[in-house]
Amino acid sequence: MFENQIIEGDNYNKLAKTVCINILDFKYLKNDKFHNAYRLKEINTNEELTDAMELHFIEIPKLRKLDDSEEISDMLEVWVAFIQNPDSEIVGKLEMSKREIKEAKSELVRMSGDSKERYIYEKRKESRLEKVSLIESAEQKGIEKGLKEGENKKAIEIAQNAINNNLDDNTIQIITGLSLEEIKELRNKKQGLC
Incomplete structure (x- = not known):
């Protein structure tokens, strides 16, 4: 451009x-x-x-929270209020005093009456919400995976210390939650068998 x-x-x-x-x-x-x-x-x-x-x-x-009763003089705040909620009481009052807001509201009403325009808007909104949901889901899975890996790493560290202190495998299993196979594998690694 x-x-x-x-x-x-x-x-x-x-x-x-x-x-x-x-x-x-x-x-x-x-x-x-x-x-x-x-x-x-x-x-x-x-x-x-x-x-x-x-x-x-x-x-x-x-943006600071706007009170329905307050007068907004900053045009940027006026437009953001319109974008946030064009049907709010604040915007209703602004329509009376701000020609630009009245025109924007009229255009919004016109567009929302057009089923094709409304369909495009809804699809964009749906796509945006799906993206946010996917990102949040991926973040949550990443956090859960990280926590699980951290817990497993800590359990292995505790098991290695227990092996070094000659605790038996059943006791180590109870303390760490690791399987007997995992504990035997750790013992073998310590002894250089793996």
């Missing part, structure tokens, strides 16, 4: 400002601000290369 604005030989001054807005439903950056903006800068001198390109990150979970 940015590079398609000019052709070979054109002056870079012809580039129109491009703003990339990332609206995130999760915390991404390591600060408490819900809106962060970035431009291209030289790493050592901090000299700005251009103001023609900006990256904005809006992290919805970092």
Whole structure:
């Protein structure tokens, strides 16, 4: 999009400002601000290369909770409130005073009446929820696997110490929960038979 604005030989001054807005439903950056903006800068001198390109990150979970009765003057907060819940009481009040919100709400109502648009929206939402679910499931499985591996490693360590202290296999099995085969394998490794 940015590079398609000019052709070979054109002056870079012809580039129109491009703003990339990332609206995130999760915390991404390591600060408490819900809106962060970035431009291209030289790493050592901090000299700005251009103001023609900006990256904005809006992290919805970092936005303060809005009270239904409060007046919102910051337009960014207004838009985030709309994105979070276009049917909220806050947005209903904002429709009365903010032309842009009223137009956006009208467009949303129009689109939601169009079954094709609604189908596309629902499929995108479903896909996003499936991705989140898959990630959470994979994370949970990874945690469980890690815990199990950690428990098994600890049991093996305890068994090795018990073997070194000449405890019998049945006692080691009771203490560690390892099978007799696993304990015999550890004994054989200690004696250099494996």
